[in-house]
Amino acid sequence: MIALQLSFLLVILPACLQAARILAIFPFPGPSQYINVVPYLKTLASRGHQVTSINAFPQKKPVHNFRDIPIPEVFDNYNDIINELNDPMTVWEENNFINKFFVNVTRSVLTNKEVTETLLPPGKDHYDLIIVEALRSDAYYGFAAHFNAPIIGISTFGTDWNIDELVGNVSPLSYIPLVTAGLTDRMTFGERVTNFVETTIAWLNYRFVHMPEQEKLYEKYFPEASRRVPLTQLNRNFSLVLLNHHFSLSFPRPYVPNMIQVGGLHISHKPAPLPMDLNNFIQGAGEQGVIYFSLGSNVKSKDLPVERRELILKTFASLPHRVLWKFEDDKLPGKPSNVFISKWFPQPDILAHPKVKLFITHGGLLSTIESIHHGKPVLGLPFFYDQFLNVKRAQQAGFGLGLDHKTMTHEEFKGTIERLITEPQFANTARQMSERYRDQPMSPLDTAIWWTEYVLRHKGAYHMRVAGQDLGFFAYHSLDVVGALLGGAILIIAVSTFVVWKIAKLAGCGKTKLKLQ
Structure with a gap:
C-alpha cells in the first residue's frame, strides 16, 4: 500500500514542479556505468525535464526531451589502458594510473567541440541542475559554478573516502575497507593496518598529484567560475549523492542525510522475453540447468590469454550443464556443443530465468546487484578496482565463491562450479538476500527520481548539508x-x-x- 501511495505521488509531481533543464555528465568509456544511469536520465526526461547528457554511448533512436553530446574521444587507447591493469603495480603506481586515466577523461569532456561551443561560453546556455558521475573528475564539477546550479553526484560503485568528501560523510577505517583492497568489514589487525596504509597512500596521491592537475583544468576551462569559487570548495558543495548500493547487498555503514542508496536503479522489475534461439537453448538444458558466464563490458573474454581460454573451454566441456558465454568474437575455436556464445546477452533477463543456476562473473557491482536481485549464486573472477571487494562480500555473505583467474587450475575451476550448483546453501542464501533487497518502500529508480526532484523543489536542498562539508x-x-x-x-x-x-x-x-x- 505504501509503495502504491508513493508511486502515485511520483505521478502527480510533474504538475507541481516546474520542468528543469538538467545537464548530465557521464563520459566514462565503460558501458556498464552508463547502463546504470540511462533509465534514471530517461525517466527524468519522460517527466518533462529537458536532459542534456554528455556520454560515450549516445541513443540510437531519438528520445523526447533528451539530447546527447557524444564524447568519442574517451575511447582513444581505452583497450590498451584496460590491458595495462593486468601489469603488476605498487599501491602508489596503481593510484597514479587510475588518477591519470580520469584526468584524461575529464580533459576529453572539456575539449570536446560541442561542449566548448555550446556549454562553456559564458551566457551561452542555462541549466537548473548538474548531475555527474562522481568519480575523480573534479574539474567538470565546474559546470555547477559556471551555471550557478546545484550539483548531484552518482557513484556507480557505492562510496569511498573520495565520495565521502563531497558531502562530509565518514567511513571509519576500522571497518570500512578501501574499495580496491579486497577486504570486508570484519578485518583482522593486520588487515586494518593494510587498509589504513593503502587508504592513506590513495589520499596523499589524490591530494598532491591528482588534484593539482584537476585544478589546472578547472582554471583553464572555467576561468570566470574559478575566480569566484575555488575547486576545493566546489567539490564539497554537493546537494546530493546517489549511491549504487544498498545495505542489504553488503554491510551496514553510516551515511549523512544527503547520501541516498539506490542500488540497482537500472534493473527492470519485469523481465523481457528472451530471443527465440536463446530461449530454446536454455529450455533444452533440462534439469541440469544453465550457467551464465560474462566478464562484463570492460574485460573482453576474447582477449584472455590462450592458455586461460583453453582451461575455461576444457572445464565447460566436462560439465553436464549448458553454458552461455559472452564472447566478443563470432567464432570460438574448440567451442563444445554445450556452449552458446554471443557478443551481447540481455543479462538481467537471463538471470531472471529459473533454469539459470550460476553466474560466473568478473564481480562488477552492477552484475553483483543483478545476481542478488534475481537470487543467483555467483563465482567471482575479479580483475580490478572494486571487483575484488564485491567478490569478497559475496563470499562473506555466503552466496558466492571467488577464484584467481590468473592461477586457477582446471580442477579448482570445475570443483568450485560443482560446489556452487550442488550445495544448496549458496542458492538458499542468494534467495534470502534477494528477498531482503527487494523489501523496500520504493523501487531504487523511484527513490532516485524523488530525491532528485526534492533537490529541485528546494533549490539545492542545502539544509541537508552537514557542517562537515565546510x-x-x-x-x-x-x-x-x-x-x-x-x-x-x-x-x-x-x-x-x-x-x-x-x-x-x-x-x-x-x-x-x-x-x-
Missing part, C-alpha cells in the same frame, strides 16, 4: 583540537616541571645558607 581536513578529524590539547598539556607539564625545579633549587639554596651560618 571543514578542512584537520578540523574535520579534530586534529587541530588534539594538537591544541597536546600542546597545552606539554606546556603545562613544562611549566610545572620548571616551577618544581625552581622551588627545589631555591629550597636547596636555603639549606646551604643555614649550614654556613
Whole structure:
C-alpha cells in the first residue's frame, strides 16, 4: 500500500514542479556505468525535464526531451589502458594510473567541440541542475559554478573516502575497507593496518598529484567560475549523492542525510522475453540447468590469454550443464556443443530465468546487484578496482565463491562450479538476500527520481548539508583540537616541571645558607 501511495505521488509531481533543464555528465568509456544511469536520465526526461547528457554511448533512436553530446574521444587507447591493469603495480603506481586515466577523461569532456561551443561560453546556455558521475573528475564539477546550479553526484560503485568528501560523510577505517583492497568489514589487525596504509597512500596521491592537475583544468576551462569559487570548495558543495548500493547487498555503514542508496536503479522489475534461439537453448538444458558466464563490458573474454581460454573451454566441456558465454568474437575455436556464445546477452533477463543456476562473473557491482536481485549464486573472477571487494562480500555473505583467474587450475575451476550448483546453501542464501533487497518502500529508480526532484523543489536542498562539508581536513578529524590539547598539556607539564625545579633549587639554596651560618 505504501509503495502504491508513493508511486502515485511520483505521478502527480510533474504538475507541481516546474520542468528543469538538467545537464548530465557521464563520459566514462565503460558501458556498464552508463547502463546504470540511462533509465534514471530517461525517466527524468519522460517527466518533462529537458536532459542534456554528455556520454560515450549516445541513443540510437531519438528520445523526447533528451539530447546527447557524444564524447568519442574517451575511447582513444581505452583497450590498451584496460590491458595495462593486468601489469603488476605498487599501491602508489596503481593510484597514479587510475588518477591519470580520469584526468584524461575529464580533459576529453572539456575539449570536446560541442561542449566548448555550446556549454562553456559564458551566457551561452542555462541549466537548473548538474548531475555527474562522481568519480575523480573534479574539474567538470565546474559546470555547477559556471551555471550557478546545484550539483548531484552518482557513484556507480557505492562510496569511498573520495565520495565521502563531497558531502562530509565518514567511513571509519576500522571497518570500512578501501574499495580496491579486497577486504570486508570484519578485518583482522593486520588487515586494518593494510587498509589504513593503502587508504592513506590513495589520499596523499589524490591530494598532491591528482588534484593539482584537476585544478589546472578547472582554471583553464572555467576561468570566470574559478575566480569566484575555488575547486576545493566546489567539490564539497554537493546537494546530493546517489549511491549504487544498498545495505542489504553488503554491510551496514553510516551515511549523512544527503547520501541516498539506490542500488540497482537500472534493473527492470519485469523481465523481457528472451530471443527465440536463446530461449530454446536454455529450455533444452533440462534439469541440469544453465550457467551464465560474462566478464562484463570492460574485460573482453576474447582477449584472455590462450592458455586461460583453453582451461575455461576444457572445464565447460566436462560439465553436464549448458553454458552461455559472452564472447566478443563470432567464432570460438574448440567451442563444445554445450556452449552458446554471443557478443551481447540481455543479462538481467537471463538471470531472471529459473533454469539459470550460476553466474560466473568478473564481480562488477552492477552484475553483483543483478545476481542478488534475481537470487543467483555467483563465482567471482575479479580483475580490478572494486571487483575484488564485491567478490569478497559475496563470499562473506555466503552466496558466492571467488577464484584467481590468473592461477586457477582446471580442477579448482570445475570443483568450485560443482560446489556452487550442488550445495544448496549458496542458492538458499542468494534467495534470502534477494528477498531482503527487494523489501523496500520504493523501487531504487523511484527513490532516485524523488530525491532528485526534492533537490529541485528546494533549490539545492542545502539544509541537508552537514557542517562537515565546510571543514578542512584537520578540523574535520579534530586534529587541530588534539594538537591544541597536546600542546597545552606539554606546556603545562613544562611549566610545572620548571616551577618544581625552581622551588627545589631555591629550597636547596636555603639549606646551604643555614649550614654556613
